[in-house]
Amino acid sequence: MSPKTLYDKxxxxxxxxxxxxxTCLLYIDRxxxxxxxxxxxxxxxxxxxxxxxxxxxxxxVPDHNVPTTADRVNxxxxxxxxxxxxxxxxNAREFGIxxxxxxxxxxxIVHIVGPEQGWTLPGMTVVCGDSHxxxxxxxxxxxxxxxxxxxEHVLATQTLIQSKSKNMKVEITGKLRPGVTAKDITxxxxxxxxxxxxxxxxxxxxxxxxxDLSMEGRxxxxxxxxxxxxxxxxxxxxxxxxxxxxxxxxxxxGAEWEVALAWWKTLFSDxxxxxxxxxxxxxEDIAPVVTWGTSPEDVxxxxxxxxxxxxxDGGKVEAVRRSLEYMELAPGTPLxxxxxxxxxxxxxxxxxxxxxxxxxxxxxxxxIKEGLRAMVVPGSGLVRAQAEEEGxxxxxIEAGFEWRLAGCSMCLAMNPDQLSPGERCAATxxxxxxxxxxxxGRTHLMSPAMAxxxxxxxxxxxxxxxx
Amino acid sequence: xxxxEKLTGIAAPLPQINVDTDMIIPKQFLKTxxxxxxxxxxxxxxxxxxxxxxxxxxxxxKPQYREAQILVAGENFGCGSSREHAPWAIADFGIRCIxxxxxxxxxxxxxxxxxxxxxxxxxxxxxxxxxxxxxxxNARVTVDLEAQTVTxxxxxxxxxxxxxxxxxxxxxxxxxxxxxxxxxxAISAFEAKASTERPWx
Numbered sequence: 001m002s003p004k005t006l007y008d009k010x011x012x013x014x015x016x017x018x019x020x021x022x023t024c025l026l027y028i029d030r031x032x033x034x035x036x037x038x039x040x041x042x043x044x045x046x047x048x049x050x051x052x053x054x055x056x057x058x059x060x061v062p063d064h065n066v067p068t069t070a071d072r073v074n075x076x077x078x079x080x081x082x083x084x085x086x087x088x089x090x091n092a093r094e095f096g097i098x099x100x101x102x103x104x105x106x107x108x109i110v111h112i113v114g115p116e117q118g119w120t121l122p123g124m125t126v127v128c129g130d131s132h133x134x135x136x137x138x139x140x141x142x143x144x145x146x147x148x149x150x151x152e153h154v155l156a157t158q159t160l161i162q163s164k165s166k167n168m169k170v171e172i173t174g175k176l177r178p179g180v181t182a183k184d185i186t187x188x189x190x191x192x193x194x195x196x197x198x199x200x201x202x203x204x205x206x207x208x209x210x211x212d213l214s215m216e217g218r219x220x221x222x223x224x225x226x227x228x229x230x231x232x233x234x235x236x237x238x239x240x241x242x243x244x245x246x247x248x249x250x251x252x253x254g255a256e257w258e259v260a261l262a263w264w265k266t267l268f269s270d271x272x273x274x275x276x277x278x279x280x281x282x283x284e285d286i287a288p289v290v291t292w293g294t295s296p297e298d299v300x301x302x303x304x305x306x307x308x309x310x311x312x313d314g315g316k317v318e319a320v321r322r323s324l325e326y327m328e329l330a331p332g333t334p335l336x337x338x339x340x341x342x343x344x345x346x347x348x349x350x351x352x353x354x355x356x357x358x359x360x361x362x363x364x365x366x367x368i369k370e371g372l373r374a375m376v377v378p379g380s381g382l383v384r385a386q387a388e389e390e391g392x393x394x395x396x397i398e399a400g401f402e403w404r405l406a407g408c409s410m411c412l413a414m415n416p417d418q419l420s421p422g423e424r425c426a427a428t429x430x431x432x433x434x435x436x437x438x439x440x441g442r443t444h445l446m447s448p449a450m451a452x453x454x455x456x457x458x459x460x461x462x463x464x465x466x467x
Numbered sequence: 468x469x470x471x472e473k474l475t476g477i478a479a480p481l482p483q484i485n486v487d488t489d490m491i492i493p494k495q496f497l498k499t500x501x502x503x504x505x506x507x508x509x510x511x512x513x514x515x516x517x518x519x520x521x522x523x524x525x526x527x528x529k530p531q532y533r534e535a536q537i538l539v540a541g542e543n544f545g546c547g548s549s550r551e552h553a554p555w556a557i558a559d560f561g562i563r564c565i566x567x568x569x570x571x572x573x574x575x576x577x578x579x580x581x582x583x584x585x586x587x588x589x590x591x592x593x594x595x596x597x598x599x600x601x602x603x604x605n606a607r608v609t610v611d612l613e614a615q616t617v618t619x620x621x622x623x624x625x626x627x628x629x630x631x632x633x634x635x636x637x638x639x640x641x642x643x644x645x646x647x648x649x650x651x652x653a654i655s656a657f658e659a660k661a662s663t664e665r666p667w668x
Contacts, residue, residue: 013665016657017650023632025650027657029668037550039500050644053654057668065498080498087500124668131549131573145573147551148502149580157647159654163630195485196543196569229546231572252667260667295485315484315541322483412548414494421517433489433547435512 003270005167006236007202010142010267014125016159026162029124030141031154032110033060033097035088036414037129041152042091053158058097059119062088063109064414066102068377068404073103081415095155108380108406111135111348115219116380118248122237122264127154132348132430133232134225138218139245140237140267142202145226165231166276168201169269172209174283179464181288181358182217183350183428183447185209186224188286191299193279198230201277204269205235209283215244216354223349224430227296236268290335290460291432291445293323298432302450302462306333326434327442328422335460338444342425343374343455344437345401345448347411350428351379355448356387359428360395362452362466368400369458375402375417377409399455413438426454469582470640471612474563476536478600478608479526484541488574491545491553505552506559527560531603537610539593539600540567544585545574554581564610566617568593579633582640584612586627595619612638 004012017025031054038060045052052058065081066072076082085102092099100107106117111132114120120136126143127133129151136143146160154160170189190197203225205218213221218235225233242261245251252260287301298320300307308331309320324331329338345351345359356378368374376396378384384406387393393403410417411429419425419441428451432443444460453461496508514525521528527535538557544567545553554577557565564584578585588596599606599619606620612634618624636643647654661668 017653019632021631023630025647025653027654027661036497040502040551043500048644050648078498084498084500121667123665129549129551131547145549147549147554147573147577147580149551149577153644153647156644157651157654158658159647161632161643161647195546196571199543199569199572229543229571256667260665263665295487315482318482319484319541412489412494414497431487431489431547433487435493436489439493439512439517 003272005269005273006140006204006234006267007142007167008273010123010125011164013123022163024162024164025159026125028127028154028158028160029057030114030119030126031058032114032126032128032133033058033151034064034110034128034130035062035084036064037148038091038151039084039087040148041155042095044152045155050156052095052097052155055096057158058155059114060088060092060097061100061107061110061113062102064408064412066407067415068407068409068417070405072405105381105385108383109348109351109408111223112351112379112383115139116248116382118245118251121245121251121260122241123267127160131226132223135219135223135348137222137225137233138215138235139241140234142232142234144232166201167274168198168203168230168277169275170203170205171207171278171280172205172283173207173280174209175212176209176283176286179288179449179467180286181447181449182213182220184286184289186221187289187291187296187299187445188281189279190224190228190296191289192281193228195227195295195297196229198225198228201230203228203230203233205233210235211238214354215240216352219352220349224296227430237264288447288450288463290450292327292329292335293320294326294432294434295319295323296430296432296445298323300335302335302460304335306331306335308332336462337459339424339459340426340444340454341373341423342419343368343372343451344410344425344427344429345375345451346377346379346409347429348379349430350448351377351383353383353386355428356383356392359448359452360392362449362463363399363456364395366399366456368455372455372458374400374455375404375410377404378406380406410437412436426451426460468640468642471563471582471584471637473609473611473613474536475607475609477532477534477604478537478539478596478606479532479535480597480600481526481538481540482597485543485546486540487547488545488550488553489547492550492556497550497552502555503559505556506561509556509560534561536562537564537566537608538562539597540565542568544570546571549573551577554578554583558583566593566596579637582637584610584637586610586617588617588625588627592625595623
């Protein structure tokens with residue numbers, strides 16, 4: 001048998017049908033659903049008189065629209081948001097799918113809830129009407145975002161029409177330096193490949209620095225595979241993966257666990273597998289980074305300066321000019337002198353317990369800069385509860401942070417957590433697009449520790465100076 | 468789904484790379500539970516000022532491009548979020564075809580589900596079409612899906628590639644859920660086999 005990549009193996013295990021023209025029908029093991037991209041899909045089913053093929057493989061949770069303030073128990077004030085969440089409530093109950101409503105402690109961001117509850121397992125195919133579905137690739141699951149028409153297709157048939165992507169290997173060799181995190185790895189990769197560098201490919205991240213990451217760090221890396229243009233990001237499962245999964249509510253148990261484990265251990269890329277593209281970065285060369293522009297590829301070490309449009313080629317020259325104007329930044333400005341108004345710690349990229357620990361570590365015994373608005377939005381109710389138990393919530397509150405309830409929040413500002421025009425935010429989320437966090441808002445992406453450091457000084461800061 | 472066969476129309480130039488789906492349709496318009504009516508908010512933050520007035524410089528606000536049916540843009544068009552509201556807004560505005568050097572995967576797939584043809588051409592050819600589009604309303608571009616060609620107002624023609632299955636669905640206006648449901652037996656057979664091999668799933 002010819003050597004295969006991990007992606008090849010998962011693909012082959014889920015192939016239902018291959019047409020003569022190469023169009024494939026792929027079986028979907030887990031379908032995650034949230035309130036924004038699903039109402040039209042459920043409505044489509046109703047109008048066509050179609051049923052859900054596999055409700056037991058479908059999991060729903062509201063996250064994008066939900067307020068993160070304590071008063072959300074009284075209902076959602078914004079009418080459109082409320083209607084959308086109510087539609088999900090109704091659809092979940094009517095079609096009989098697994099559901100974590102707003103008042104359930106397990107509610108949270110769909111990509112944090114899935115792994116937390118053991119829905120995401122190695123070798124699975126996982127889809128969701130959300131581009132950050134790539135997160136689940138950290139478990140060696142083939143996971144990617146789909147549009148609403150495809151959500152409807154999966155609801156009705158539990159399959160997707162797909163053509164196979166190419167294989168891309170991103171290897172991070174050696175060890176990371178102190179202060180460098182999974183977020184810095186994933187941003188550095190995008191800075192190197194560009195936001196279209198992975199287009200048409202599934203990325204497998206490998207190498208010592210990836211192996212050394214915890215499961216949560218691996219989720220951060222895979223989460224942003226989409227920002228590099230890739231269809232999905234993957235990391236081969238290992239003992240850390242199995243350890244993380246074991247005992248979770250929906251993980252296999254007893255004899256089934258043993259059978260699953262035996263298969264999971266075969267999920268790696270064969271030694272001589274073919275790669276269409278290979279990128280290698282030395283772990284030692286990665287620094288704590290921040291973004292300066294309006295594309296996730298606009299990334300530089302915190303010790304660097306804002307670049308000039310002339311430093312680039314082709315269409316990027318005009319894009320950088322536009323970007324710097326939007327960000328109101330002058331070329332040559334040291335990145336560490338950029339002052340901020342807001343700090344946002346949370347999102348499916350960095351809203352897990354280890355992220356909160358890393359930020360709290362920097363904030364312990366310190367106060368945020370006067371006049372700054374800073375908020376922590378845990379990725380799920382369970383993350384929030386654990387952070388409270390560990391005393392992290394107290395650290396944040398004493399430092400001057402708002403301690404919120406779980407949701408997507410200011411990552412995409414569909415709920416009331418938004419930037420005002422001109423406001424500048426140090427954010428642990430995944431996109432710095434124009435208007436992403438609120439019309440006219442300016443976003444700098446970074447790791448939780450870097451965001452915490454910025455909260456203390458009021459400007460982008462090299463976290464290594466505070467360690 | 469509306470068929471796409473042949474289209475002759477005004478092409479609007481948007482010479483910008485990395486046009487993301489947040490630009491195409493900002494998040495405040497994702498709160499709808501319908502697919503229709505988003506055209507008025509297409510490119511909302513580029514198209515209107517803070518008070519909701521049109522920004523005259525934006526291409527789709529210019530008199531010659533208000534009826535555009537084709538959009539010519541820079542590389543990596545449609546990157547970012549998976550929101551299908553982006554192609555819904557584009558189609559609702561009346562644009563049926565996009566021409567760019569490259570697209571983000573999810574957006575590209577979403578287009579085909581909504582009767583929109585996204586054409587990828589080499590940068591040099593997109594440059595020619597961009598110049599043609601800049602001539603305004605009198606320069607009509609023709610897109611022929613059956614023949615897989617784009618023809619400028621000067622008669623210069625470029626061939627493009629498109630997946631055979633996607634082409635077929637677009638030409639016939641087919642609902643692919645119906646097509647897949649015709650394979651229910653294959654899906655059931657797969658499920659039976661998988662439940663033995665991977666019972667924990």
